[in-house]
Amino acid sequence: MNSAVLIVDDDPFIRRLIATTLEDVAGFELIQAADGEEALALADESKPRIVFLDVDMPKLNGLDACRALREREDLAGTRIVMLTAGVQHERAAHDAGADLFLTKPFSPLDLLRLVDELAS
Amino acid sequence: MEVTQRERVLEEELAGLRARITEVEAQAAAKEQQLERYAADLRETFKQERERSAQLRDSYITTVRALANAVEARDAYTGKHAERVAAYGLALARALGSRLADDPEIEFGFLLHDIGKVAVPDAILYKPEPLTEPERHLMERHTIIGVQILRGVDFLGEAKAVVRSHHERWDGNGYPDGLARDDIPLAARVFAVADTLDALTTDRPYRPASPLCASREIISSLAGTQFDPAVVEAFGGVPDGDLERIRTEIQ
Numbered sequence: 001m002n003s004a005v006l007i008v009d010d011d012p013f014i015r016r017l018i019a020t021t022l023e024d025v026a027g028f029e030l031i032q033a034a035d036g037e038e039a040l041a042l043a044d045e046s047k048p049r050i051v052f053l054d055v056d057m058p059k060l061n062g063l064d065a066c067r068a069l070r071e072r073e074d075l076a077g078t079r080i081v082m083l084t085a086g087v088q089h090e091r092a093a094h095d096a097g098a099d100l101f102l103t104k105p106f107s108p109l110d111l112l113r114l115v116d117e118l119a120s
Numbered sequence: 121m122e123v124t125q126r127e128r129v130l131e132e133e134l135a136g137l138r139a140r141i142t143e144v145e146a147q148a149a150a151k152e153q154q155l156e157r158y159a160a161d162l163r164e165t166f167k168q169e170r171e172r173s174a175q176l177r178d179s180y181i182t183t184v185r186a187l188a189n190a191v192e193a194r195d196a197y198t199g200k201h202a203e204r205v206a207a208y209g210l211a212l213a214r215a216l217g218s219r220l221a222d223d224p225e226i227e228f229g230f231l232l233h234d235i236g237k238v239a240v241p242d243a244i245l246y247k248p249e250p251l252t253e254p255e256r257h258l259m260e261r262h263t264i265i266g267v268q269i270l271r272g273v274d275f276l277g278e279a280k281a282v283v284r285s286h287h288e289r290w291d292g293n294g295y296p297d298g299l300a301r302d303d304i305p306l307a308a309r310v311f312a313v314a315d316t317l318d319a320l321t322t323d324r325p326y327r328p329a330s331p332l333c334a335s336r337e338i339i340s341s342l343a344g345t346q347f348d349p350a351v352v353e354a355f356g357g358v359p360d361g362d363l364e365r366i367r368t369e370i371q
Contacts, residue, residue, distance in 0.1 A: 013151055017158075105154040109161045 036060025070097035206230035208314035229282030236266030
């Protein structure tokens with residue numbers, strides 16, 4: 001399995017924040033996408049180990065992107081972490097096939113621990 | 121009619137702009153909350169880090185004390201010599217106005233100064249008669265052996281200078297390197313005075329302890345030969361009460 005982390009959020013600030021936080025943490029290559037469509041294209045190329053998926057995004061939203069990723073057999077080992085804006089999304093994230101979710105605003109320490117755990 | 125049409129268009133535009141402003145404000149608020157979360161985590165991490173480093177310092181000092189006590193366990197009469205000397209040494213360093221006193225490594229060095237004595241046979245260490253030349257040579261090797269024992273312990277840093285040079289003399293007649301004056305590390309020069317002070321003010325099998333004022337006179341008379349005059353001068357400024365407290369509290 002590849003050692004890439006794909007960060008998908010339409011807000012470049014959040015993408016950069018997550019990327020900066022995870023830089024050098026577990027030797028992952030950090031890839032960024034601004035919407036669901038771009039995420040699927042990049043996932044195709046890089047076969048990421050972990051995907052962080054924002055829920056609210058233009059073009060293809062996070063839940064639909066999650067379902068699409070889950071249909072891919074070659075990505076069966078990919079762990080999907082949904083970035084949710086609150087409890088109302090948790091159920092939907094779970095139903096869409098997300099492994100875990102992180103509620104915004106997220107704790108950077110939680111983010112680091114989670115990646116540490118998924119990496120090992 | 122036309123006016124109403126225009127008004128409607130403007131109103132729609134206005135509503136669109138208002139919605140856009142609300143959206144931008146919501147995004148800005150979300151960013152702000154996210155940053156606050158980072159700040160909160162940073163604060164917690166910093167607090168934990170500070171706590172952990174205090175704990176670590178604590179374990180270092182207790183480990184070093186245990187080691188120093190192990191060295192002294194062989195020597196019934198010196199009691200807590202190393203702890204007392206360390207306390208005297210720190211009081212002296214503070215009186216000198218030196219930043220040595222803030223450096224934990226220096227206290228470690230004071231505590232561990234005689235660790236090399238573990239390699240000196242009892243027959244020599246406790247020989248009541250004067251030592252022969254080869255015996256004296258072996259005894260003096262405890263400074264170098266001490267440094268060898270501590271060689272791999274990084275956190276001791278400057279402490280090793282005390283272990284090596286604590287028997288050097290200001291006039292260059294000490295050992296193991298025959299260093300003189302400023303070539304002797306300051307911590308070792310401070311230690312030399314503290315060590316003699318403790319020896320003089322402690323009962324020994326062959327003589328009772330000297331009173332503090334007599335000990336002060338003896339130490340003053342050795343300024344410029346055995347001791348750094350600046351350290352002896354600083355020692356003169358340490359109040360009797362401070363020294364008495366160390367002597368009675370660390371037994």
